[in-house]
Amino acid sequence: MKLNHLNLCVNDLSDAVVFFQNLFEFRLIEQKGTAIAVMDDLNGFTLVLSSMPARSDDNNQYPKDFHLGFYVSTTSEVDEFHKKLTGFGIGTDTTPKMIRGGYTLYFTALEGILFEITCFEK
Structure with a gap:
């Protein structure tokens, strides 16, 4: 499936x-x-x-930990994506780092949706 x-x-x-x-x-x-x-x-x-x-109740938010994750093949792709975000004027609170075994970048865009870019390079 x-x-x-x-x-x-x-x-x-x-x-x-x-x-x-x-x-x-x-x-x-x-x-x-x-x-x-x-x-x-x-x-x-x-x-x-x-x-x-x-909606009038201001409840158009996804739950706190909801996110979209994208895997890439190399750590340099994560770094390049971070630079690409900056080029598009999308700021991030953090830089890529090792999290749970992967080199990961988290950022928020589109009015509050969390995104993850991760490489599990061996």
Whole structure:
């Protein structure tokens, strides 16, 4: 069994599309106005971005430890990604470091979604 797609709700669909295109090299397949965008990573994974419905109770946040994780092959790819974030004006609170056996960078983007870039280089 293989996970082949994920529907991620975002506050700003346009920003999220540009974010995934520029930082993660996802390709936009189809977009339906400001409601939904379908993207793929050219490796068989489909990312569906949906606009998060506005709520008056200010509860449009993912749980604290929710995150999207990306594995890369080398520690230098983690470092390069950190530089890429800076180039796009996305600040991070930390630099990459060894965490639980992997060289890892955590950062927050898209109004509060946590991202992880990790290498388990041997």
